[in-house]
Amino acid sequence: NAGVTQTPKFQVLKTGQSMTLQCAQDMNHNSMYWYRQDPGMGLRLIYYSASEGTTDKGEVPNGYNVSRLNKREFSLRLESAAPSQTSVYFCASSLLGTSVGHNEQFFGPGTRLTVL
Amino acid sequence: LAKTTQPISMDSYEGQEVNITCSHNNIATNDYITWYQQFPSQGPRFIIQGYKTKVTNEVASLFIPADRKSSTLSLPRVSLSDTAVYYCLVGAAYSGNTPLVFGKGTRLSVIA
Numbered sequence: 166n167a168g169v170t171q172t173p174k175f176q177v178l179k180t181g182q183s184m185t186l187q188c189a190q191d192m193n194h195n196s197m198y199w200y201r202q203d204p205g206m207g208l209r210l211i212y213y214s215a216s217e218g219t220t221d222k223g224e225v226p227n228g229y230n231v232s233r234l235n236k237r238e239f240s241l242r243l244e245s246a247a248p249s250q251t252s253v254y255f256c257a258s259s260l261l262g263t264s265v266g267h268n269e270q271f272f273g274p275g276t277r278l279t280v281l
Numbered sequence: 282l283a284k285t286t287q288p289i290s291m292d293s294y295e296g297q298e299v300n301i302t303c304s305h306n307n308i309a310t311n312d313y314i315t316w317y318q319q320f321p322s323q324g325p326r327f328i329i330q331g332y333k334t335k336v337t338n339e340v341a342s343l344f345i346p347a348d349r350k351s352s353t354l355s356l357p358r359v360s361l362s363d364t365a366v367y368y369c370l371v372g373a374a375y376s377g378n379t380p381l382v383f384g385k386g387t388r389l390s391v392i393a
Contacts, residue, residue, distance in 0.1 A: 169324075198380065207368065208325065208383040223380065255324045270317075272324025 166191050169273035171256050177279045178246045186241040186276050188256030196259045197239035198223075198270065199231060201252040208255065214239055246280045253277050285369045290388040299356045301387050303369030306350050314345060314352045315381065317368040325368060325383070329354070356389075364391045 172187045190197065195216045200208040200223075210223030214233040228250060230242045239258075243250060257270040286304040293299045305314070313332050317325040329336055331343040331352070342355040356363055366388050372381040 200383070205385075207366075207385040210380055210382070213380050224382070257324065269327040269330075270325075272326065275322070275324055 168192065169256055169258055169271050171254075171273040171276050173276060174274065175277050177281065178243075179281050180247060182246050183242070183244050184246065185243075186254055186256075186278075187238070188240065188273060189238045190256075190258040190271070191237065192258060192260070192271065193236070194258035194260050194271070195236070196261065197233065198257040198259075199229070199239070199241045200255045200257065201225065201250075202255060202275075203252050211241065211254075246278075248280045251278060251280045285371055285384055287367075287369050287384065287387045289385065290390070292390045292392060293359055294392050295360055296358050299359050299363070299389060299391075301354045301356075301367055301369075301389070302351055303354070303371075304351045305369070305371045308349050308371055312349075312371050314343065314349075315370045315372070316341070316343065316354050317370065317383070319366045319368065319386070321365075328367075359389075359391045361391050361393060363389065365389060 169190045198213040199211040201211055202208050209225050211225055211229050212220055212223055212231040214220045217233055217236045220231050220233055232240045254276045256273040259270045313330055315330040316328045318328050319325040329338055329341050329343045331345055333345050336343045344353045366386040368383050368386040370381040
């Protein structure tokens, strides 16, 4: 099993450009998440999807949109990139809802995004 | 969600036992305590989870006192490869799928 995969690994955008970050998991997990991590900071939740067909805002949703395409895939879109969105983006998944008993989240390798 | 407080950074020599304490004074009855580890340039990974008393696995031990207002992650005989950021998270056993919150974590540096 590949676990959680993310594409691309690196991306450089100019201000105002748009792009979609892709995430897929092959563990048959119900919940998926998008986080951003700025240098020296912890992870901040952007959006999450507790189950297929649902999405909810996290701590820092402004400037982003998400799509839970199916149970496996959860994409994050930047419609008009800004320098403040320069960050490392992590996708994660968990079997059940985030806080149901054993709620281990499995993380992807991250996408390093730079917006000039 | 219960707010957590943990030290920003810690240093340790190889071979020593490291204890990282997390304070969570407003922990709720249904909350579990979960610790994650993050190596540089990688996503976090789950280390251990507990509700009360002591939990031990092949990686670490988690000590939770009776009042549950704090918890201590114990890493036995650390090596250079344990250099990482450690996050303490507190959340309900079931809270309508409300995600747990990662803080800034504790940056552990292991010195040879």
